[in-house]
Amino acid sequence: xxxxxxxxxxxxxxxxASNVLxxxxxxxxxxxxxxxDQASFLGAWQRYMEQRLGRPVRFVQRGSYREITELVREDxxxxxxxxxxxxxxxRDRMVLAAVPLHRGKPLYQSYLIVPAGDRTTKSFADLRGKxxxxxxxxSNSGWLAPQxxxxxQHIDSSTFFKRSFFTWAHKKVVEAVAxxxxxxxxxxxxxxxxxQLLHPELxxxxxxxxxSPWYGFPPIIARRSIAPTVLxxxxxxxxxxxxxxxxxxxxxxxxxxxxERGNDALFEGVEKNLKYVLGL
Amino acid sequence: xxxxFKYHYKIPLSLTLVIAVTALVVSATLTLLAYQNAKRExxxxxxxxxxxxxxxxxxxxxxxxxxxxxxxxxxxLEIRTERGAAERVIVVLDAKNQVYVSSSPMRFPMLERxxxxxxxxxxxxxxxAGQSNDEAFTAEESDWQYxxxxxxxxxxxxxxxxxxxxxxxxxxxxxxxxxxxxGVALSTLAVLVVLLPIGWYWGRRMAEPLEYLAESMAKVGRxxxxxxxxxxxxxxxxxxxxxxxxxxxxxxxxxxKAMEKQMLASERLAAIGRLTAGISHEINNxxxxxxxxxxxxxxxxxxxxxxxxxLSLLERGLLQIRETVGALLVEARLESHALTxxxxxxxxxxxxxxxxxxxxxxxxxxxxxEPLPLPSxxxxxxxxxLLLNAVAATEHRGRLECSVSRVNGSLRMSIAxxxxxxxxxxxxxxxxxxxxxxxxxxxxxxxGLWVTYQLVQQLNGRIDTDSRPGGTTFTVELPIDT
Numbered sequence: 001x002x003x004x005x006x007x008x009x010x011x012x013x014x015x016x017a018s019n020v021l022x023x024x025x026x027x028x029x030x031x032x033x034x035x036x037d038q039a040s041f042l043g044a045w046q047r048y049m050e051q052r053l054g055r056p057v058r059f060v061q062r063g064s065y066r067e068i069t070e071l072v073r074e075d076x077x078x079x080x081x082x083x084x085x086x087x088x089x090x091r092d093r094m095v096l097a098a099v100p101l102h103r104g105k106p107l108y109q110s111y112l113i114v115p116a117g118d119r120t121t122k123s124f125a126d127l128r129g130k131x132x133x134x135x136x137x138x139s140n141s142g143w144l145a146p147q148x149x150x151x152x153q154h155i156d157s158s159t160f161f162k163r164s165f166f167t168w169a170h171k172k173v174v175e176a177v178a179x180x181x182x183x184x185x186x187x188x189x190x191x192x193x194x195x196q197l198l199h200p201e202l203x204x205x206x207x208x209x210x211x212s213p214w215y216g217f218p219p220i221i222a223r224r225s226i227a228p229t230v231l232x233x234x235x236x237x238x239x240x241x242x243x244x245x246x247x248x249x250x251x252x253x254x255x256x257x258x259x260e261r262g263n264d265a266l267f268e269g270v271e272k273n274l275k276y277v278l279g280l
Numbered sequence: 281x282x283x284x285f286k287y288h289y290k291i292p293l294s295l296t297l298v299i300a301v302t303a304l305v306v307s308a309t310l311t312l313l314a315y316q317n318a319k320r321e322x323x324x325x326x327x328x329x330x331x332x333x334x335x336x337x338x339x340x341x342x343x344x345x346x347x348x349x350x351x352x353x354x355x356x357l358e359i360r361t362e363r364g365a366a367e368r369v370i371v372v373l374d375a376k377n378q379v380y381v382s383s384s385p386m387r388f389p390m391l392e393r394x395x396x397x398x399x400x401x402x403x404x405x406x407x408x409a410g411q412s413n414d415e416a417f418t419a420e421e422s423d424w425q426y427x428x429x430x431x432x433x434x435x436x437x438x439x440x441x442x443x444x445x446x447x448x449x450x451x452x453x454x455x456x457x458x459x460x461x462x463g464v465a466l467s468t469l470a471v472l473v474v475l476l477p478i479g480w481y482w483g484r485r486m487a488e489p490l491e492y493l494a495e496s497m498a499k500v501g502r503x504x505x506x507x508x509x510x511x512x513x514x515x516x517x518x519x520x521x522x523x524x525x526x527x528x529x530x531x532x533x534x535x536x537k538a539m540e541k542q543m544l545a546s547e548r549l550a551a552i553g554r555l556t557a558g559i560s561h562e563i564n565n566x567x568x569x570x571x572x573x574x575x576x577x578x579x580x581x582x583x584x585x586x587x588x589x590x591l592s593l594l595e596r597g598l599l600q601i602r603e604t605v606g607a608l609l610v611e612a613r614l615e616s617h618a619l620t621x622x623x624x625x626x627x628x629x630x631x632x633x634x635x636x637x638x639x640x641x642x643x644x645x646x647x648x649x650e651p652l653p654l655p656s657x658x659x660x661x662x663x664x665x666l667l668l669n670a671v672a673a674t675e676h677r678g679r680l681e682c683s684v685s686r687v688n689g690s691l692r693m694s695i696a697x698x699x700x701x702x703x704x705x706x707x708x709x710x711x712x713x714x715x716x717x718x719x720x721x722x723x724x725x726x727x728g729l730w731v732t733y734q735l736v737q738q739l740n741g742r743i744d745t746d747s748r749p750g751g752t753t754f755t756v757e758l759p760i761d762t
Contacts, residue, residue, distance in 0.1 A: 131390045133347070163390055167347040180386035181350050 025056035026230070029068040029080035032135070032169035033218035034254060035194060036061060036081075041253050048246055052237050064168050065138035072223050079226075079234060083139045083218045084270040089280065094221040097231060098238040099262030102190050102217060102255070106262055109189035110141035110212035113177050121184065121209045124150050124160075132157070132164040133176040133185035140270050142170055145212045146186040148273040171195060178205035190217070194255040216266030220259070235261055287490050292483030299479045300472065307468040314460035318453040323418055323427060326368075326446040329356060330416065330431035334444045337372060337433055341380070341441040346390065350381040353444075357383050367452045369426070371401070372433070373443040377409055380442055400424050401447070408443050425449060489513030493523055505534045541708075549711055549733060556713070560609035567602050571595065607727055608713060610734035616657035619691070621648040623656045624663065624684050631667040640674045645683035652691055652760055658735045659691070659758065665732040666695040666754050673699035673752060690741075690757045702747040710745060 026049070030036040042059050049057040060077060062068050069086040071077045073093045087094055099106040114121045121127060124146065135142025143166075150157055157164055165182075167173050170191035177185040189211065196203040220238065222231050241247030242258030251258060274280045282290075333352060340349040353370040371388050374380040379397075382388035388397055395402030404419055408430060411417075419428040426447035433442040496508045509530050513523035574595045577583065583591065624646045635642045663684070670680050674697040681696040702710065711733040714726040736743045741758035 163346070165344075165346045172347055172351075176347055176350070179350075179354070181346070181381065181390065 023055050025058045026053065026079070026234070027058045027060055027077045029060045029062065029071055029077040029082070031062075031065050031068050031080070031082050031218075032171065033081055033083050033139075033188060033191075035171060035191065035198070037169075037171070038253075041250070044253075045250055048241075048250060049237060053233060065136050069138065072221070075223050075225055077223065078230065079220060079222050081218065081220045083136070083141075084216055084267045085140050085144055085274060086138050087219055087221050088267055088271055088274060093224050095224050095226070095231070096262055096264065097220045097222045097235055098259040099219045099266060100217050100254075100259055101257040102193075104257055105214075106217045106260060106266055107214040108141065108217050109214055110145035111187050111189045111192050111208045112146065112184060112210035112212075113174065113187055113192065113206040114184050114209045115177055115180055116205050116207050118183065118207065118209075123153070123210050124155055124184075125153055126209075127184045128160055129162050130183035131181065132161040133173045133182035134164060134166050135170045135173045135185075135187065136166060136168055139170075139188070140215055140218070140273070141188040141212070142173065142186050144270065144273045144277060145215065147277045149210075149212060151277060174202060174206055178202055184209070188218075190255070197255060213269060215269045216262075219262060219267075287487045288484075291487040292480045295479035295483040296476055299475045303468050303472050303475070307464050310464045311461055314464065315457055318457040318460065319427070321456070322448055322453040323429060326427070326429040326448045327416060327418070327431070330429050330444050330446040333370065333446070334431045334433045337444065338435065338441070341372075341374075341433055342435065346381050350383075350385070353381060353383045367449040369445075369447040371445040371447070373405070373408065373445065375440060375442055377405055377443070400426065401428075401445070404428050404430060404445055408445075414438070414440060489515070489519045489523065493519065493526060497526065500530070500533075505530050505537075545708070545711075549737075552712060552730075553734060553737075556608045560605045563601065563605050564609075567598055567605070571598055571602070574598070607731065610731050610738070616655045618651040619648070619654040619656040619659050620651045621646055623660050624648055627660055627663045627667060628682075630664060631671060634668065634671045635680060638671060638674060639677040640671060641677075641679045643679065643681040645681075645685070647683070647685040648691075652686070654691060654739065654758055654760060658739060659693075662732050662735050662756060663693055663695075665728045666693070666756070669728060670695050670697040670699075670754075673697045675699055686760070687757070690759050693756045693758075694753060695755075696751055696753040698751040701749045702745070702752055707745060707747060711743075 030042070036042070046057045046059060060068075060071065062071070065083055065086055068077070068080050068082060069090060072080050072082075073090060079097060087096070102108055112121075112124065114127075134146070137143050147157065150160070167176055167185075170188040173182075173185040173187045174192060174195055176182045192203060192206075192208070222234070238259035239261065241251055333356070336352050337349055340346075340352060349372055353372060357368055357370065369382065369384055369388070371382040371394070372380040373394070377394075379388045379390055379392045379394065381390060388394070388401075393402075394405040400421075403421075407417075407419060411432075414432045414434055416429065416431040419430065420426075426449055429446045429448070431444045431446070432440055433444055435441055490513075492511065493513060496512065499508055509527055512527050513520050514527075515523075574591050578588070578591060578595075581587075628642075628644055628646075632642060663682075667680075667682060670682075674680055678698045680698075681694070683692075683694045685692050711729050713730040733743060736756055736758070739758045741756060743757075744755045746753045746755070
């Protein structure tokens, strides 16, 4: 009885939505470039977008950057908030939609963090024979940027560390270092700073030992095949968030100042790293 | 030491001790059971957790995802982190038996050898390395901090990817154990609170008759036997048997004493009788001579008036001596006729005026119907003596009772007065002649009872005195020869 009822309700709701909103939902993929595990925040953001776009919005989450990238490539997502390397490597299938502003700039850093008890480590060179945590192989701050730095120092991470692993999320890198599972880790500076606001007890167990140069902030991209009007609508919505109260409240929760349209020049540093480390 | 301990304490203490020891043994057993239960539950708990985790860990191990593996083993422990102490540690070993991940990465870092971290875990590592099958097992030693549950992590095809160790601190089941212990302690206490007073009371009740018996025995010779015989235990058990036996002994003792006293008294009276008889004869012989001499002189002598007066004086004195001696020497006198009811009534006639003088009431019961073969003179004298004594002893407007009857083969005469009780000292020498001297003598010359006693003795009878507050009764029994 109950499954039947539920199915019936679903059909009614679905037909109602398609009639009233008169279109398919906009699907937005998220990755752990921000704290995408806050379901209530995503719900609020979704309602905010639906009100302004007049269309249903669906957030789609996956376990790694790669899965989200694949979904965009297959046109199964309209937008995605990804890291710069996937965008740079998939520009044939993606266009830049917007870039977040953190502390007023569309820039961020990669942090090398160590357990708070470690008072001596200043750089990767001090972590020989230790266990190291990366966030995602497709992340700039969580893999590419530290690899670039290590290469500068002639460090081969596969032999230099006793062991290294991926946690598939920046927040989990912080946790891994905080509990001592890893003696060092690479984390998105923006995520670490936001965590310090939301969970100071967690970041207090870690110490930032080194900060990378500034890089372009992980962007929000759209599939290349998206309708220009939809893209423009979304761009206006994101950029306009800082101009209304609801939008500002959401931005505050993200610890962001707003969004700007941005341009590829922001990601030159990341592009250089890609060439330097991966030869692309 | 223990043998000198009184039953007053020994029995209640023994009962108390038995109750306490029983309660202790029971609670110790319950405690042990509670401990084993708590431990068994902990182990089965750990085993269940280990089996679930080993399956959940499989993909993480297959895909070599240490963080995922860490999250899997850390999650079940997160609830308990507030307690602080490392009560439960979960360690995942890889196929080379190195630490893959653990719930306490600081203590068991990745790729570390367990033996290098903790010798206790080193033993587990060795057992895992030496394990020939892929069965889960439990390991614990008395001096270990943890109880270890070891579960293999097996791929679908049975290949061993690693090993999961769930180490549970003893302190984990202690709260449950303490709760059970508290319950046991509380119920033991309740049982003791209820049973100990009952045991003590019961013990005291058991000891009490024995104590009383012991105390009574200690008092023999110091307190009147009548007093001792009161309150002796008479139950059907051994103590009651002792009490009854002791009572019998006391009774016999009492009888023996009374008999001894009676024998002593009658021996004394017999001695006095012999003495008086001897003296009387010795006095009577010269007395007779002297009286004869005086009589002869008076008849034939030519004495002047003074001599005659002197002789007359001597004669009167000698006659009084003879009278007194004669009274002391109660001799079987002349033959008398058989006793009839009239003889008894004569005594009544004689004593009635005396009684009336004192305003005393005389209750008379004469049940003699036919003549009895008893010397009437002696019986009359006995009855009269006793009746006159009774009148003398009775209070003004008192009451006298006399009953004469034939009981079995005896004549029984019972004379009672309601006068003062005769003192114990006086009673001991009641029948002795002149015994009343120095004391408020109850009339007479002091030989009335002596004479009565002698008469009764001559008739082979017996005389008893029962004197108590409110009156005295003399009972005479004379056997009738048939």
